[in-house]
Amino acid sequence: MNIESMRGYKMIQKANLLRANNLYPFFRSIEDSEGTVVQVDGIDQIMIGSNNYLGLTHHPHVVESAIKAIEKYGTGCTGSRFLNGNLSIHEELEDRLATYVGHEKALVFSTGMQTNLGSISAICGPKDCLIFDSENHASLIDSSRLALGPTFKYKHNNMESLEQVLAENVNRFNNVWIVTDGVFSMTGELALLPEVVELAEKYGAHIYNDDAHGIGVMGKKGSGTLDHFDIVDRVALNMGTFSKSFASIGGVVTGSADMIDYIKHTARSFMFSASMAPSAVATVAACLDVIEEDNTLHERLWNNVAMMRNGFKEIGFYTYNSQTPIIPIFIGDEMKALMVTNFLKDNGVFATPVLPPAVPKGEALIRTSYMASHSSAELTKVLEVLNMAKKEFDIPATLH
Template sequence: MANRLNWIQEELDTLQQAGLYNRIRTIGSPQGAWLVVDGKKSLNFCSNNYLGFANHPRLLKAAQEAINRYGIGPAAVRSIAGTMEVHLELERRMAAFKKVDAAITFQSGFCANLAVIPALVGKEDVIFSDELNHASIIDGARLSGAKIIRFAHADPASLEQVIKEAAGTYRRALIVTDGVFSMDGDVAPLDKIYAIAENYDILLMVDDAHGEGVLGTGGRGIVDHFHLHGKVDIEVGTMSKAFGVMGGVVAGKPVIVDWLRQRGRPFLFSSAVTPPDAAACIAALDVLEESTELVDRLWDNARYFKAEMKNLGFDTGVSTTPITPIMLGEALLAQQFSRSLFENGVFAMALGFPTVPKGKARIRVMISAAHSRDDLDKGLEIFRKVGRELGVIQ
């Protein structure tokens, strides 16, 4: 048996030599501006906890109350005996928050994409997909069996060109794009993409995982940001980032939501979101609907940090959101930079291939409303120190 597994060790050795082996650190505290990482207190520049909800007292209280009322797990898939009142309440609230007619929840944003794409298109169809779309979109598209045609990143002209070239070769079509691209922090030109979808009568889907709680009025997302309510057919999201919990959502027209209840495979074949998760998500909506304070603080922190990093001489790429990539190029340099940051008290992981293209390795800093100005200044000082030691900045 050992001989049959030799190739795996060889591949692992190759990853280590190339600086692409992912050494996973362990968290020993609640999420927040500071974490205990591998036993060491560290400034957290890694988590997707945009609004500080992962340890918010109102979310904790809601989850605890849900446990007392419903127990821990649903013990069934939604279509048999797993649909609880709290699930339906969350779906009503998410639809209202997103200003759509209906919503359906899944176990994660990844599961939401695996559910919706194969339910809408198949082997006779085509998917027009942004070349930098998230892995869950790519996997959902592959599972559908539809022909996948990529268009140049965030390029409406490229999208229109590939649509014209594919004319007459398919039964149905679907345009899919991320809203905020998680590695680069840029925003899809959804208004222009919508105009093309409307002109060619093609279904339009956006994955707003990094836009919820970040873009739009009070964090309502990219559709709100572009004032496209009622125009985007499918809006996919996650409750694991700005919402600080777990779960996925598909929001849009009632006929699509009803179809997913019948044919969304993660809905039909995997147990439902736990009641405490669903209740915590409702509490997050309560906070977001009461005030824009946390969203405003997130953006204030992001603008400050990004401007100061640029002043220090770092390349922050094309980001226009709180996602702040520190572009370093080579994976070995990015890993050394991450290790040096950690030694100095900052937790910020290196990202390399296949998460990002070869030659575009980076440190991705995730700014949060939970960070104080002092936290950001401490992080900036450590980035300055490490950047100079490694010759990245002068």
């Protein structure tokens, strides 16, 4: 086999170069975790690189519920929902999630990626089309590759560009789907959903919102970006993942009863893949219990986010248009981003860089994100280390 001729070989060359220079920042092996603190190479690090926004991965009720589900149902379902893997707790969870988001019905998948792959390929047949924000998540891009209809892109969060693409295409297709991230996962920016809804209604298009980073976080009790903008009834389909605020793995799509039944019987990543493990289902249900019962959860999250946002302002970082617990730090030079990541690690802070091609060349950043469970002592230490990094590496205060 000739690996060198393969499409991704340049990535391997780059990884080898970084490994040789002790700058490789990926696949760090976590030996132990308490949620906000993890151990790498035997050293404690404060985690500011995860999506555990509500900090529920180690919550006693959540852990106990997962264990009880294993005891009752076993460790796996060993089959698709469609055939032998459909548990009553899958259906109970779907009812709760539909109510939580505010849509009629919900369908849970085994991962968020599978939710997008299955739902989008199901709703976009050969006579339909997709209209994508240019910064949509990789799982949406791969979903568009499975769809039978074409995909057109509009400039990121640019409503003039979206209107132009809509005007050019609405009369050429049966169903036109505008697909966007609700929260953009690298910059923490929100999609301009109220404006997107206005345009969709003007041109008779439908919306698919990927709320992977919004569910659990935005809106009342974290029910998502649709609630945040008060547009729940005006968006046809909304997806969320359980790999972030819901402390587990899996995904959900919500919408009208007809649409969800259609996806249930046509989404191949749903029908031809084993169902969510019982422990994961129980984890998500237990997270919903905590969200319902703990009135301080979101207050703690947003207080932590405010502390970090203010701290970053004082230090003088450029943090894009972040309006969520994801707060990126613009670094610029790729090598500098890698050295800053190493510096953070050496000083007990776990954060990850985002490098080209995930961001444009010269726009490397460090993606940081915060949890309801971070203590103010932990966040104070993070700010101290970042302040040292700012001076050591002359991190810019503006985008260019």
